[in-house]
Amino acid sequence: MEQIEMLWEFQQADMEADAFESEIKRSPNRLALKKNRDFLLEQQNAVKQMEEQIAEMLDRVDVIKDAIERQMEQLKALQTRLTETPPDSLEEARAFAQDAGKLVGNIQSYEAEMKRIQQDAGDHERQQKEIGVKYAKVKAEYEKQKVEYEEEYKEQVKALEDKRAAAQEKGKDIEPALMERYQTIKKHCIPPVAKLVNGQCGGCYMGLPQVTLRNLKSGAKIIECESCGRMIVPL
Ligand SMILES: [Zn+2]
Numbered sequence: 100m101e102q103i104e105m106l107w108e109f110q111q112a113d114m115e116a117d118a119f120e121s122e123i124k125r126s127p128n129r130l131a132l133k134k135n136r137d138f139l140l141e142q143q144n145a146v147k148q149m150e151e152q153i154a155e156m157l158d159r160v161d162v163i164k165d166a167i168e169r170q171m172e173q174l175k176a177l178q179t180r181l182t183e184t185p186p187d188s189l190e191e192a193r194a195f196a197q198d199a200g201k202l203v204g205n206i207q208s209y210e211a212e213m214k215r216i217q218q219d220a221g222d223h224e225r226q227q228k229e230i231g232v233k234y235a236k237v238k239a240e241y242e243k244q245k246v247e248y249e250e251e252y253k254e255q256v257k258a259l260e261d262k263r264a265a266a267q268e269k270g271k272d273i274e275p276a277l278m279e280r281y282q283t284i285k286k287h288c289i290p291p292v293a294k295l296v297n298g299q300c301g302g303c304y305m306g307l308p309q310v311t312l313r314n315l316k317s318g319a320k321i322i323e324c325e326s327c328g329r330m331i332v333p334l
Contacts, residue, residue, distance in 0.1 A: 103321065103332040105273050106281065110292045112266035117289075119262055123255045128248045135241040142234045149223050156216050156223075163216075167209045174202045277321065284328055293329040300324035300331055307331070 123129070177199055186192040270278060284291035293302030298312055305326040307315075315322050315333050322331050 102274060102277060103334065105269065106277060106292055106330075107294075107332055107334055109266060109270035109273060110281070110290055112262070112269050114290050116259065116262035116266050119255075119259055123252070123259065126248075126251070126255070128244065128251055132241065132244045132248050135237055135244065138237055139234065139241060142230050142237075146227060146230055146234075149227055153220055153223055156220050160213060160216055163209050163213050167206055167213075170202050170206045170209070174199065174206075177202065280321070280330065284323075284330060288328050291329055293324065293327075293331055295331050295333045300327060300329060302329040302331075303327035 177195065181195055186195055273281075281291050288302070290302070293300050295301065295307075295312075295315065296304070299306050303324060303326050305324065307322075307324070311322055311325075315331065323329065324331055
């Protein structure tokens with residue numbers, strides 16, 4: 100068999116194997132499995148983020164507790180001073196009141212912040228629980244799908260291997276340089292080989308120059324289409 104005929108037959112088998120491979124990738128079961136896997140990963144990330152936020156909140160609560168305690172101590176010290184050495188002027192009394200007011204104000208705003216944090220933490224925990232329930236449900240579904248798909252996938256891979264082997268068998272006597280050219284063209288043009296159709300490239304349907312056609316008829320080496328870059332075989 101001529102090299103170009105072998106190449107043509109190899110291409111048929113090669114294209115068939117490629118088409119089958121992309122069919123495997125588009126399998127509805129595979130896509131459903133991927134969708135669930137993506138969902139599970141997303142939820143894992145969300146939970147991780149929430150845990151980090153909760154940890155930050157707990158740290159902040161500790162800081163606030165300390166701050167409140169310090170303000171309380173100062174307030175107590177102020178009260179002690181007030182009992183031990185009562186103010187003897189209106190001005191002094193005002194200054195005491197101002198200091199006490201400031202401390203109480205601080206304590207109140209710390210307490211308000213603490214309350215907000217506790218609410219947020221509660222919201223986070225509720226969300227986390229909700230995610231946990233959804234996660235468990237999807238995870239169970241995913242595990243089941245995975246087992247089923249693995250079975251399907253094993254069969255498909257076997258079928259693909261058969262197709263690849265068939266293509267290899269058809270291509271085994273093709274000259275290495277020709278095969279290499281095929282693989283190079285395949286990177287940007289599929290299928291890489293086209294037939295000559297009415298003086299045109301059977302891939303892009305551009306007319307070929309007369310000189311090219313003459314070369315082709317006189318049995319010149321493989322010719323490539325100037326427009327699309329495919330190899331043209333006079334079959
Ligand atoms: Zn072309």
